[in-house]
Amino acid sequence: MLKRKMIKNFTWPLKIATREIEVTRLYPEVMMELPAVERGIHELDATTCIGCGTCARVCPNSCIEMVNFKFGNPLKNKKMQFPQIDFGRCMFCGLCVDECPVECLKMGKKVIMAGWERKDIIKGPDFLATKRFSAKEVADLEAEAKRIAAEKAAAKKTAAKEGAAKEGAAKKPAKEGAAPAKKKANGAEAKPKEGGAA
Amino acid sequence: MTTASEVLSSIQSAFPGAVSDARVESDRRLWATIDSNKILDVCKHLTNKLNFDHYSGSAGIDWIARNEMEVVEIMASHGAHQVVAMLKVKTPRANPSVKSLTGLYWNASWYEREIWEMLGINFEGHPELYPLLLSDPLVGVWPWRKDFKGYPDYTTGERAVAIPTPDGYTEYSFPPTQAEIEAGTVPTERPKYPTFLERETREIKSDSEMIMHLGPQHAMVPGPFLLDVLVEGERVKKAFLDIGYIHKGIEKIMENRTWLQDIVYTDRMCYVASLSNNECYCGAVEKILGLEVPERAQYIRVILEELSRIQSHLIGTGEFLTLIAGVGFAPWQYMIMDRERIISLIESVTGARLTHTFVRFGGVRNDLPDGFAEQCKKDLPYMRSRIEEFIELFAQDPIYHARMENVGSISPETGKRMGCAGPVLRATGVAYDMRKEDPILVYPDLDFKVITGTRGDSADRIDVRMREILESIHIIEQCLDRIPSGPIKTEAKIPKKVPAGEAYYRVEDPRGEMGMYVISDGGDKPYRVKVRGPFYATFQTLTPLLEGTYIADAVAIAGSMDGCPSESDR
């Protein structure tokens, strides 16, 4: 009995000591391979984001805020609002990703982030967007958006006119119909301009 | 086998008129509203005649619309039958007071103290109605009441004012803002009671005794809690436990988030067993919703919960080893190394290391990745061989035996009476495992044993955990063989609003029986979520165990409980 006691205590560390070091992950030099489903730092596909704000609403921690960002798709995202994530509050639960209707928000394999100041870890769409349009493309799309808006406004006007003509009523309803259309066009224009100037 | 309806009829025949409203959900669940004057007799009857020897906790609910409060006593049995009786006792909201069960059940003390400090329900006959989780200035605001305005309207954390005390310490006060004073969230009258320190200082009887703080910052504590020992020499004469240093108010927060968002909070209750907590919450909600989980999703859940159990036991035991052997001891590092493998496996499915948010209503978040089964088949036999090595290491080490054997022994009767949970209870020889008692998911189809010990001491607790890992590996291997293909989420649409109802769901957490009592009032947020944490139950038993031991033993006992203060504090 006595001779078998305590032997393993010594043999096990000795056995391990003769082995090559394999368990230590050599972080600063080599980042370990993370699985495909890793919930790391968010990646935003700005070309498809529609700026609906679902992510901001579903976040249990309300760490997502919608901010302006100019390199998106004004066709889909008229307000040009994109998520800005306060990583000082994000808990990487993935609910925003699950709930995103167009799957433009993803969580990537990148996990490393450190900030020397509190504001360093609040990351706007500029940091998050892995896919984005260039300034020129945005300008094109804006023009496109303008054109579409104008077309729509024209269509509405004509529709309103037709309606008015059909009903043969007074000018009032026609005016009502036209005014919102105009406003919409203005709104679509104003936001990107602001972004463009900045 | 006793069923819930039999229990109900037994109560009704023994105490006619005591049960005012009853609902038998299934063979295993009974909801009954008991006359508040007869609750003690009913409980006695249940315990003596119907084998309800497991007081599983109680929940306080503030029904502000009905202008009444409710205390739900959760009663179960240690294996004699599988009925969980939920006995509701109603009390008016104006001056809430119910009878205390501490005379009948030793472990009722903490549950009732918690309800008192959170909801202000007085318990007649409770010997020491002191605050448990909250700091002294917060007592009297009754934060879990529905009309508590401190949350979420006015959050409190931002205005701490540091006050240096004359003897060189800093205290913080949180002076009320104008808005809070107007809203009336500041307690005007506080109940009078001695503070924790005053209470324990009274116990010092002679000059050779001293009170030593083991915590809140101490190498022993896995999270902040205060274990004070009154020692003479090195012999512990009395131990005091103060928890609540990381009380986060999860139950209150969960009432103010949507059903889906709440999953996130269950993760953070016990971070080394977050999958079990996910499962517990989602299972309860699924029960209310009446959702069926696809079989593949059930298997995935079982696999991950067992993996989670393995890693939890490994880190628990690893921490324990550092306590009795110092950080220089090599094998605890081997445990952490092995745990990394399991963590990698879990991470490859869930995408996170600790907080998974993986289980969803009616399914799971994502499917098993390609190559998962192969990786498991590679890692699990390795794990098994390692665990066998650990068991051998402990078995042949005389110092380990000298340190651990007959240290902190719990007899089966004491274990039941004190309401221990999980490996701590099973080490005493009571085979009480939720996977067998209250089977969920596909556990009934799987073949596994409930591991029990014989002596109930610290060595046994570790041994039970180690052998449970082997059993978990066995379960996972079966699951991998049997897992069918198919959807991982139910096809039924999950509504934003959950219909009114209530459910109590129990799972076997790595630390034992975890139950969640979820009440819905038909809104998009839960009306009340009550968590019955396993470590909360086990934690209470710590203080009587420590009496008469040495300080080194006290550390070993506390370590062998595999503590998770985050879960007990919530």
Next chain:
Amino acid sequence: MGISDVIPVPVAIDEEIEKWTIFGQPVAEVWFTTTEKIHQIIQMGPIKNIFNWGRKNSVYFLMQPMGCCGVEMFVFGAAPYDSDRFGCIPRNTPRQTDVMIISGYLTRKYLPVFKNLWEQMPEPKWCIAIGECAISGGPFYDSYNIVQNTGDYFPIDVYIPGCPPRPEQFLEGLINLQEKIKQRKDLREY
């Protein structure tokens, strides 16, 4: 500002010392001028750099697990991530530590305790906030018992987001702290 402020002279022998002279000068004055000179030399650069090299390569942290991050802190110190590579080892008493890792929820009950621990650390000391709860209160930001904005109470040098951060991020925080010490950009002047 010198490395040390005024060297306190013991009260009892204060007068005694004032009488002493060396080379015709009062001893206390010689002492003060000498230390002043030494501080000036240290502040000039090279010696300070050596000091900072030593400080940055020997960062002992206070073992204080507070939440989920506490578990990762455990792993961070153990074999799989091996913080010892950077000369960073856990100590249990604040008296012997250099960096406080806030690894979780800071509650109202715990704040004074934590402040005490922080104050009892000898300078120079640094503070790393690990995880959401330590940075902003995290998911419990609106709880009645949680202290938000830890930065108001502790001078945090490095913020590491994550919930909990991976142990790699602990290392990243450590490396950032080392960089900060090296560049003397940490919040405290020594």
Next chain:
Amino acid sequence: MAGEPMAVVNYIPLIIFLIMGAIVPIAALAVIKIIAPNRPKRQKLSTYEGGLKPIRDAKIQYSVQYYLFAIVFVIFDVEVLFLYPWIYVYANKVMQQFMVFGLMNYAVFEMLLFIVVLLVGLVYAIKKEALRWV
């Protein structure tokens, strides 16, 4: 060796070493007086005990049982001290000629007797639980 006079000069280096051993830490402490920061604060100087304020002073009356240890130690240590001069007797060539029972020399016999007495004393102390830890 036995029989040679003790060389007193051999003890001179000890004094030098003692001074040297004391100078090194004193020099280190002097260095930190100059180069280390010094910002005493009331709270910094307070006693550490898990972050909380300690309850009462640490200077307690330690258990009396503990001092029994010390007493037993003194007894045994003094007895063991007797063994050191004995070695000189044992090593003495002259002494080795005296034989007891024709088996062993006188010094050895004496020593074995002494050991037995010590062991009896030890057994007594253990039986009386003088060596039970507090």
Next chain:
Amino acid sequence: MDGLIEIITAFAAQEPGIFALIIGIIGAAVLSAVVNVGAMAVIWADRKVMSDFCNRFGPNRVGGRWGILQLGADAIKLFTKEDVIPAGVDKGVYVWAPIVASAGTMLVAAAIPFGALHIGGKDYPLVVANMDISAFYVEAALSIMSIAVFMAGYSSNNKYSILGAFRGMARMIAYEVPMGVCVISVAVMAHSLNLVEIVQSQTVWYAFAQPLGFIIFLIALVTDLGRIPFDQSEAEEEIICGYNTEYSGIRWGLLYFQEYNNFLLGSILVSLLFLGGWHGPIIPIPLLDMISPMIWLVMKVVIVIWFIILVRAALFRLRIDQVTDLGWKWMLPLSLVNLGWAVIIGSYFA
């Protein structure tokens, strides 16, 4: 070479006082450097070997991949750390504890032979104070550390410290007697208490001649050094850092350093008493043959140090009552038995 030695011996015979003074001053200067560098090497080895057993790297960022400068970085940091003397401490004792520890180790170093030079077929031991009773003296001086531990713990006015102090003292007194008896058993066989003579008399290593004594001495030494499984006086998981809980900066550094100093000196003592000291075959290469006794001694010391580090990685910590029980109820009787054995063996087979 021989002439030089002759001159020195002649001088030593003529003016023993002055010779001792000169040797003392040179020795103190050299040895304090050697011992301190040695202790740093031991700390470094402790960290590196420990990490080996855990399959990790240990310090590898400063001073190449072996992390040789890690200790330098630690030392610089400790020197620039704030000097905190807590308000409640008994200041005089608190300040003096590290100094006592340091002086104690230097006293040990004075009497320990650090090897020998093999010149002209003769071993010239390298020892500063070659006393007649140096074995006894060294064994006694090794436990000055316990006094320092008690001073540090008792003056700190901290509950963890005070328990550490009492534990350290109880542990020391439980193992001091067996350790002394083991030294006596060795002296019985060697017919001398002089360490040099003990080494020279070891035709058979005393580890083989009296294995029981060797084991007891090793255990007692580990206890004296306060290393696992006998590190109760600073059991980190029970009483934080034990006696040095309230020590910070260089004061803690000194205490910590002296532990390792003692570790080194204790290991040398084991090699001298039981492992044949610098005995070993002479390497037949010029110059190397001169220092070959040193090489053997260093090898033995390294093995002893490595073994004690292995023990730390392999064993659980004992409880303090078990430690004292083991000391009084097993070690002391067994050491007396060993003494009887040594006496009998020594008088019939020596």
